[in-house]
Amino acid sequence: MGDLLRIDLTTRTSSEETVPPELIKELIGAKGIGTHYLCEEVGPEVDPLSPQAKLIFVVGPMGGTSMLGSNRYALYFASPLTNAYCECYSGGNLTPQFARTGYKVVIVEGKAEGRVYLEISDEGVAFHSAEDIWGLDAFVSEDKILERTPHKKAQACVIGQAGENLVRFACVNNNYWHQLGRGGPGAVFGSKNLKGIVWHGEKKVEVARPDDYKAVVRDIVERTKDDPGVAAYQRGGTLNMVRIQNGKNAFPTRYWRKGTLENFERITVETMLEEHGTRNEVCPPCVMKCVKHNFVFEGRHKGLECEGPEYETAYVFGGLCEITDFAEIMWLNDICDRLGVDTMSAGNLCALAIEASQRGLIDEKMDFGDPDCVAAFLRKMCLREGIGDIWAEGILTVEKEYGLEGIAVHVKGMEPAGYDPRAQKGMGLGFATTARGACHLRATMYKPELIGVIDPQAIEGKAAIYCDWEDRLTIMDCLVYCRFYRDLVQWPYITAVVNAVVGTDYTEEDLHGIANRITTMTHEFNERRGIGRESERLPDWVTETPMDDEGALTFPQSEMEYMLADYYEIRGWGELPPL
Numbered sequence: 001m002g003d004l005l006r007i008d009l010t011t012r013t014s015s016e017e018t019v020p021p022e023l024i025k026e027l028i029g030a031k032g033i034g035t036h037y038l039c040e041e042v043g044p045e046v047d048p049l050s051p052q053a054k055l056i057f058v059v060g061p062m063g064g065t066s067m068l069g070s071n072r073y074a075l076y077f078a079s080p081l082t083n084a085y086c087e088c089y090s091g092g093n094l095t096p097q098f099a100r101t102g103y104k105v106v107i108v109e110g111k112a113e114g115r116v117y118l119e120i121s122d123e124g125v126a127f128h129s130a131e132d133i134w135g136l137d138a139f140v141s142e143d144k145i146l147e148r149t150p151h152k153k154a155q156a157c158v159i160g161q162a163g164e165n166l167v168r169f170a171c172v173n174n175n176y177w178h179q180l181g182r183g184g185p186g187a188v189f190g191s192k193n194l195k196g197i198v199w200h201g202e203k204k205v206e207v208a209r210p211d212d213y214k215a216v217v218r219d220i221v222e223r224t225k226d227d228p229g230v231a232a233y234q235r236g237g238t239l240n241m242v243r244i245q246n247g248k249n250a251f252p253t254r255y256w257r258k259g260t261l262e263n264f265e266r267i268t269v270e271t272m273l274e275e276h277g278t279r280n281e282v283c284p285p286c287v288m289k290c291v292k293h294n295f296v297f298e299g300r301h302k303g304l305e306c307e308g309p310e311y312e313t314a315y316v317f318g319g320l321c322e323i324t325d326f327a328e329i330m331w332l333n334d335i336c337d338r339l340g341v342d343t344m345s346a347g348n349l350c351a352l353a354i355e356a357s358q359r360g361l362i363d364e365k366m367d368f369g370d371p372d373c374v375a376a377f378l379r380k381m382c383l384r385e386g387i388g389d390i391w392a393e394g395i396l397t398v399e400k401e402y403g404l405e406g407i408a409v410h411v412k413g414m415e416p417a418g419y420d421p422r423a424q425k426g427m428g429l430g431f432a433t434t435a436r437g438a439c440h441l442r443a444t445m446y447k448p449e450l451i452g453v454i455d456p457q458a459i460e461g462k463a464a465i466y467c468d469w470e471d472r473l474t475i476m477d478c479l480v481y482c483r484f485y486r487d488l489v490q491w492p493y494i495t496a497v498v499n500a501v502v503g504t505d506y507t508e509e510d511l512h513g514i515a516n517r518i519t520t521m522t523h524e525f526n527e528r529r530g531i532g533r534e535s536e537r538l539p540d541w542v543t544e545t546p547m548d549d550e551g552a553l554t555f556p557q558s559e560m561e562y563m564l565a566d567y568y569e570i571r572g573w574g575e576l577p578p579l
Contacts, residue, residue, distance in 0.1 A: 003104045007118065007125055009192050010051060010110030014125045019104055024061075028502055028514065031087065031477035033105060034058040034076035035521050038085070041107075044528040048080040048184070049166060049191040051111040057098070057197075058106075060480030061501045064099025064205035067217050068224065069482035071095045071283040078529070079183035080191075081168040081345070081394045082413035085435040085525045088171075088185055089480060091283035091291075092178035094155040100201035112193040117145055117158075122201035130195035134164060137338040138173040141196060151200040158196030159186040160340025162382040166190050168394040169345035170382075173337065177291075177307035178283075181342045183414065183436055184394075208503025216497050220488055224287045229487050234280065236269035237290040238311035241418070242318070243268050244450065249549050250423035252416075253319045254368055255351040256409050256541055258548045259420045263324040267314050271326050281307060288484050296327045309333045309343075315418030316347025321354065321374055328371040335375055339382040346381065348415035349391055350374045352398065352408055361402045362387060406540040411438035412531060419446045421542060422553040424456045429466055429563045432536045435522035441483060443470040459559045463566030471515035478518070516571060523573070533577045536564060 002016030019033065027033050034056050046052045055077050062070035073095045079086035102122050112127075115134040119126040128148070133141050138160035145156045155174060162170035163186030170186025171179040180186075189195070207213045224230045232240055242264060245251040249259040265271065272278055272294060281291035296304040309317075309329050313336075317329045336343045354373075357366040364387060366373040380388025390401055395415060399408035409415060414437020421428030426445035431438035440446065443466050449456040454465055473486060475494055479501065489497070491508045498506055506514075526532065537543075537560065546552035565576040 001102055005103045005106045007108045008110045009112040012127050025504060028478035028498060030058040030060040030074040030480045032518050034074055035518055038076045039521050039525050042078050048078040053078060053188060055108040055188055059098045059104060062479050064096040066285055068220050068285055068287060069485040072480045072482055073098050074480055075180045075185055077185060077188055080187045081184040082437050083529055084412050084531050085522045086183035087436060088180035088182060090174055090178045090180045092175035094174045097155045097199040099205050100203045102203035115193045115195055117196040119198045122203045133195050138340040139176050139338055145196050145198050149198050154198050154200035156196050156198040159189045160338060162339045162341040163187055163190040165384045167341060167382055167392040169342045170340055171342045173340055177337055186340050207501045209500045212500035216500055223488055233288040233290040233484055237292045239269045239272060241311040242314055248423055250420045251319050252418055252420050254322055255320050255355045259423050260549050261319050266324045267318040267326050290484055299327055301327050301331045304330055306330055306334050312417055313343040316344055320351035322368040323371050332375060335378050341382050345415050346378055350377050353377055356402055409539055409541055412535045414438050422547055422555045424449045425459060425555060426462050426466055428538055428555055433567055435526055443473055459562050463563050463570055467570045471512050474515040474518055475511050
């Protein structure tokens, strides 16, 4: 049995290969290996929604082991939203079953003649009809696929109606509330007539140096016991960021006009804990308990329950759309999850639609603070009804259709996370340089800016700090470590983990080199697709336009160019080409 499984949906055939051992040594795991195969096998001419496009699933070398924060899997693909490199990671309970299939990499290509779902196990792949599941939401679809799988521990990832309708920011769900979220992987599934994948297996997961690995696992377990960061996640999860960002004038509000939301208390951790019966959940093995399962006990959404909302969902619907009712945001979260769409892109587009409505550019009557108009617009996008058909194509199409260039907030066609770059300029550098678009996760630069490593308004020396964090978090993505362990996984420790799990003798400097190589690969993938220097900028709406809040912060393009020049030099990409 090989550890790389290729699946051709067109011919309904599969084959096995072995991932070259030298490739594992050189690139460690998920992000390195997934990026390698994406760059090698998906050329610049390949349309992300064509049969030639590929979905490259990778489980990290820690997947299925006892390491805290290891229960995540990865997907690499060309994004139908941006046409650029894209990577997604999801938690929940799927990863151990993926790991126990014995496959490190699963590459899916082609297009099925009819609607199908796949069953991947330690015995290979089976093709099943999904004709009667097509058209169902993600929750029901997951239930039905698992009901048909006799293996009790099986786990599934599926798409909802948004993916079926090729909404370019559709996601892939597992365990209802965990998503491969950004960049439209759900649309790639839909374009292949692929409703979902069920995973199960009994293979044992092995690491190169078991004794060393047990030692690093014991070490991190001990360090989590009294860690204040762990305690903060256990209490409030990512929703902690609402109060923090709002207090820093960095909580994007009223479609990026402001950095402070009035009445924000109604969408904070405190409101959640006091009014919504919060139950902590985990992606085992983990101690963070960051997943918050919430309930609505009264009002028009009585009986609703969901995991979340996470911070980014609270930011788009609470901040950008100015909806200051926790139950209403839960409702909008639930609509997105069931239809199978990325809340971050969907919420940004809803807020932009409100802005367009206020400007008289669309006939839809929409206003900030109105959850009903947002819910209606969400459904129109996901089902491609009326005006929603245009908006389902994503922000690059929308800005051209309505003359919103310079106002529509995105980089490379992907909308940013909830960190206003006028208040946190390192986040602006991250938004501009990240290969998949305006992403906050590749370096989480908000963290060093918030804890005082460097002034959020500084530009000198910021690229060096950014690169150091990006390198370390790139190695985390090779192992597929949960981001929330980043403070516990500093360079000496992560170096020890890599050596234990892969069987290498790398130094910290070696890992910097590997991370830089992987980042350069993602950059070159985009350049080959015509996404280059001109894409590395934020719109005038968040650079030249002052925030409406006190302080009227701006982020001049000249400051961005200064940091970008430093970034290019550190990465070894030569001088920054002029715009």
